[in-house]
Amino acid sequence: MIKHVGIIGSGTMGSGIAQVAATVGCLVKLYDTNTEALDKSKAALEKIMARLVEKGRIDETEKTRIQDNITYVDSLKDLSDSELTIEAIVENLDVKKKVFQELESYVSKKTIIASNTSSLSIASIASALKKPKRCIGIHFFNPAPLMKLVEVIPAIQTSDKVLRKTTMNIQNWGKTVAVAKDTPGFIVxxxxxxxxxxxxxxxxxxxxxxxxxxxxxxxxxxxxxxxxxxxxxxxxxxxxxxxxxxxxxxxxxxxxxxxxxxxxxxxxxxxxxxxxxxxxxxxxxxxxxxx
Ligand code: NAI
CATH class of the missing domain: 1.10.1040.50 (N-(1-d-carboxylethyl)-l-norvaline Dehydrogenase; domain 2)
Structure with a gap:
């Protein structure tokens, strides 16, 4: 099972995905270029966790454990030990490609590099990488901690091993996976x-x-x-x-x-x-x- 997860973009989706991964015990590094977004994400998680404690869904120990599992970072290099990275930044192909290229220079050869894109072609995002077979779409829905369904989208370049490993891990995060073809908008x-x-x-x-x-x-x-x-x-x-x-x-x-x-x-x-x-x-x- 994957332990080290890097998330790029601490907005709506990145923050939610970080919470999901941290809850199941992954060590998450949450990265954003905007430090205000990182602060906002941290404050929002604190609020969510406090509400869950109030409702009796988790206790204080659990709250601390989940929050401690997330480290907020402002350098992409900090994601270098990630086994899986999930990108959730602006829905712009050129920006995503640039980030993926830089990210690939920091992470290990085995790291799975995923995008949470809602509509862009995974094949074209993958084409930015030297090893496109490690690239895959992992499409969470909003709010990520509550929505059960996750679409997993292999590009034509994606290896079967990466698809299997991704699917298995996302299922272990408590999600229901629908494997979708790399077509515009996928299924949902x-x-x-x-x-x-x-x-x-x-x-x-x-x-x-x-x-x-x-x-x-x-x-x-x-x-x-x-x-x-x-x-x-x-x-x-x-x-x-x-x-x-x-x-x-x-x-x-x-x-x-x-x-x-x-x-x-x-x-x-x-x-x-x-x-x-x-x-x-x-x-x-x-x-x-x-x-
Ligand atoms: P958002 O606008 O809430 O957050 C994006 C974050 O990315 C911001 O904090 C921004 O500072 C950061 N960012 C922008 N460029 C960056 C860069 N180059 N490096 C690092 N961080 C950068 O966006 P949201 O809604 O979380 O969407 C993110 C992605 O997830 C998009 O691809 C979107 O299509 C997809 N998505 C959105 C859903 C939604 O309901 N909002 C649902 C499912 C997928």
Missing amino acids: NRVARPFYGESLRIYEEGIADFATIDWSLKSIGGFRMGPFELMDFIGNDVNYTVTETVFKAFYYDPRYKPSFTQKRFSEAGYLGRKSGKGYYDYSEKATKPEP
């Missing part, structure tokens, strides 16, 4: 595109507002969250980029066409929960009830 994000896209089109055509669409899908469709709540939860910037990538990767198939509304929200910084405003208002002074 491809299915989810029309869920968001059609909802945005219904809004743009003036058929219903955000809250009504969310309400309909929850009360009639049986979804736990409506599309606008979910986009606010994921982040409009992240969600828009995924749609744009999937749209382009399917040769501009209109089924996946991105929405101007979401683009404008993203450009305006109405990113959702993380910025305090999205389709709904999450600021402290919000008078409107949350969805």
Whole structure:
């Protein structure tokens, strides 16, 4: 079993994945270029752990053990002893490739180098490496500690050994693995595109507002969250980029066409929960009830 795990990017996903790995006993190094993001991640984990203690899910010893299993680092070199690295930085192919190239110069030949990308081609990320057979997609869902499903995506370059080892370890982290082909959006994000896209089109055509669409899908469709709540939860910037990538990767198939509304929200910084405003208002002074 893999013990030393390196995580690149301490945002929403990187922090969640670090918590999952630390909980099962891995020694995690969590790296980010932005030290504020590292501080924020540490503070957020403290809050989550305190809540779990309050609820009686873990005790103080367990809390300390999990927190001590994560070291926050601001140099990629610090990940050199990792047996597995999982990258969760900005959804940009060129940036990811650059980070992977640098990372490969620090880690051992056996290190598995994985990406948590939602939509980019694992084959093209892997092509940045000298040893592309060690590269694989490990796609967690948000929030990583709660969502059971993890898509594992071998690129055409990935070795069977790397696929087996990755799958086994992620299952040992308590997750259910679905091995998906390296196609745009893999399984879940491809299915989810029309869920968001059609909802945005219904809004743009003036058929219903955000809250009504969310309400309909929850009360009639049986979804736990409506599309606008979910986009606010994921982040409009992240969600828009995924749609744009999937749209382009399917040769501009209109089924996946991105929405101007979401683009404008993203450009305006109405990113959702993380910025305090999205389709709904999450600021402290919000008078409107949350969805
Ligand atoms: P985020 O914006 O919350 O966090 C990204 C972090 O990466 C930031 O802290 C940033 O400072 C850091 N970063 C940016 N460039 C870096 C670099 N060159 N080196 C080191 N750190 C760097 O993003 P989020 O939402 O965690 O997404 C990360 C990845 O996970 C993306 O590829 C996204 O598509 C994927 N993903 C996102 C999900 C979501 O619901 N937000 C769900 C599943 C996958």
